[in-house]
Amino acid sequence: MVASAGSVPPLTFYATDDKTVIGVETDIAHLVADVLGLRVRAHAVDWANIFVGLDSGKYDVGFSNITVTEERKEKYDFATYRLDTISFEAKKGRGWKVKGPKDVAGRVIGVSSGTNQEKLLVDWSKQNVKAGREATDIKYFQNTSDYYLALGSGRIDAYLGPHPVAAHHALSTGKTEVIGSFSGRATGSRARSPRPRRRTTAW
Structure with a gap:
């Protein structure tokens, strides 16, 4: 039983029958x-539910954009298969990098809750405030369609997510562009005291 995050092409999305899960992952x-x-029995679920399913034993493995962190390694076994890069995506032609x-600083940025992208934004916002700059206004989205609607309408200045998703959307629509990319591994959470681990795997 395989779990992956919802409809986020090209990583995971539904075929034209709206029920078959396809994509790179x-x-x-x-x-x-x-x-x-x-x-394989593939299931596309919300990001948070990947971990809920792994913890409960409902899913055997998670194939998704899961950054390897010290905290997560306390609970899960990992096998990496691509470079972990996260990117900011914004409307094309704004001249902003x-x-x-x-x-x-002072920007409205969208992100998914519970991700390393969120951690990066929170850390950066704190750094900005400490340096006397404006905090980042962080908006949370769980569905791809919701944050692209917000980006298109101007309710957010950019969205921070997995690079393959941002690059694919920018190329396929021609309306957005990647304005900055960073290593997801560099934003990893600090390790906590070791706990017994389930023999589950996140890919």
């Missing part, structure tokens, strides 16, 4: 299953 799951002699914390 689904393809990788099938390749791994073929090698192991297993059969994000190179560090000061570039998001």
Whole structure:
């Protein structure tokens, strides 16, 4: 049983029948299953529910944009398969680039809750306030369609998410662009005291 985050092309999304889960991460799951002699049953769920399902034993593995952090390694086994890069996506032609914390001071930025992208924004906002700059106004979204609607209407200045998703959307629509990319691993949470781990895996 494989869990992956909702409709976020090209990583995971639904085919034209609106029920078959396809995408890069689904393809990788099938390749791994073929090698192991297993059969994939793919489920696209909200980001938070991947971990709920892994913890409860409902899902055997999570194939998604899951950054490897010390905190997560206390509970899950990982096998990495691509570079963990996160990117800011904004409307095209604004002439705005994000190179560090000061570039998001006073900006309205969308992000998904519970992600390393959120941690990066929160940390940067604190750095800005400490330096006497404006805090970042962080808005939370769980669905791709919701944050792209907010981006298109101007309710947010940019969205911070997985680079493949931002790059794919920018290329396919021609209306947005990637304005800054960073390593997801660099935003990892601090390790806590070790706890017994379930033998679950996040890919």
